[in-house]
Each structure stands twice: as structure tokens, then as C-alpha cells.
Amino acid sequence: MRVTAIKKHLTIYSIFGRRKTTINHAFASAISPCDQYSEADVKEAVHALGQDPEADLECVYCGKEAETWDHVFATVENGEFSGAGHRLGNLLPCCKPCNSKKGNRPWSIFMDSLEMSDEERLSRKGTIERYLKRFFRRDSPPSKSEDYLKLLSIRDQVIELLKQGDVIAASIRSKATRSK
Numbered sequence: 001m002r003v004t005a006i007k008k009h010l011t012i013y014s015i016f017g018r019r020k021t022t023i024n025h026a027f028a029s030a031i032s033p034c035d036q037y038s039e040a041d042v043k044e045a046v047h048a049l050g051q052d053p054e055a056d057l058e059c060v061y062c063g064k065e066a067e068t069w070d071h072v073f074a075t076v077e078n079g080e081f082s083g084a085g086h087r088l089g090n091l092l093p094c095c096k097p098c099n100s101k102k103g104n105r106p107w108s109i110f111m112d113s114l115e116m117s118d119e120e121r122l123s124r125k126g127t128i129e130r131y132l133k134r135f136f137r138r139d140s141p142p143s144k145s146e147d148y149l150k151l152l153s154i155r156d157q158v159i160e161l162l163k164q165g166d167v168i169a170a171s172i173r174s175k176a177t178r179s180k
């Protein structure tokens with residue numbers, strides 16, 4: 001760790017901060033349909049990736065040991081549920097570096113940035129394409145129902161309350177004195 005890492009601790013802490021994206025994401029993600037866990041289905045899916053469901057899984061993008069499951073297509077787009085949800089067909093075993101480097105980029109474009117032979121890249125891409133063709137189904141985006149509008153209103157109130165919290169916190173902070 002570098003000494004300058006302390007900088008982020010010596011700055012005013014904001015309740016709202018950059019949480020707008022996090023909150024939008026939580027609300028959009030919460031209306032995503034999800035598959036029930038089924039051991040048989042997961043094993044079948046892992047087989048389809050050419051991997052052994054009884055062994056440690058490997059990252060479908062780079063081949064290193066998988067540590068997480070990547071949502072191949074982003075669940076949230078422009079603050080709304082995209083139709084690509086928490087479903088087996090949208091989840092692939094992935095290492096943490098690939099998961100964070102991929103971000104919201106399309107998986108195929110992300111893979112072009114990885115260092116590997118063209119042969120390996122083509123083979124890995126083919127496996128993922130076949131998997132998605134077989135298992136991935138997009139759900140419909142939310143209809144603008146009364147309930148949905150109510151949910152968006154709750155989300156906006158949460159954001160508004162956090163902002164109000166920051167104003168009060170700033171006032172308390174400005175009056176704070178060190179005790180002896």
C-alpha cells in the first residue's frame with residue numbers, strides 16, 4: 001500500500017455519494033425474474049461448457065480458476081431491468097479479474113482484449129456462443145404498470161432521503177468539536 005492511500009480516509013464522507021447507481025441497480029435488479037437452484041440443471045449447464053461439475057470450475061473467458069459467476073449480459077441498463085436476469089443461461093463461471101475488467105462490455109468484445117492465441121480465443125468464444133444459444137432467454141422488460149411506477153417512486157424517495165441525510169450530517173459536522 002502506498003502512503004497516499006490514506007487520502008480517501010481524510011475526506012468528507014457522503015451518505016449519498018456515488019450511491020445513485022448502486023440504488024438504481026438494486027431496484028432494477030430486484031424485479032428481475034430468477035431461476036430456482038437445481039443441482040441437475042447447473043451440472044448440465046457446466047457440462048455444456050465442457051467442464052467437469054465435480055471439479056473446480058474455470059473462467060470461461062481466460063481459463064484461470066473461477067471465483068464467481070458473471071452475468072453475461074448486464075441485468076441493468078440505463079437504470080432499468082434489461083431483460084437479462086438472474087438466470088442460469090445468463091451466468092457463467094468467471095475469475096474476479098475478468099469479472100471486474102469486463103464491466104458492462106459485450107462479452108465477445110471483452111474477450112478480444114484478453115491475451116491468448118487466436119485458436120484458444122476462437123475455441124472459448126465458440127463454447128460460450130453454443131451455451132448462450134442453448135440456455136439464454138431474454139425476459140421482457142418491465143411494463144409501466146402502476147406497481148412499477150410505485151417502485152420507481154420509492155427508489156426516488158430513497159435517493160432523496162440520502163441527500164437530506166447529507167445536509168443534516170454536514171450541519172452536525174460543522175458544529176462538532178474535539179473532546180479533550
Ligand SMILES: [Zn+2]
Nearest residue numbers: 059062095098
Ligand atoms: Zn478470467
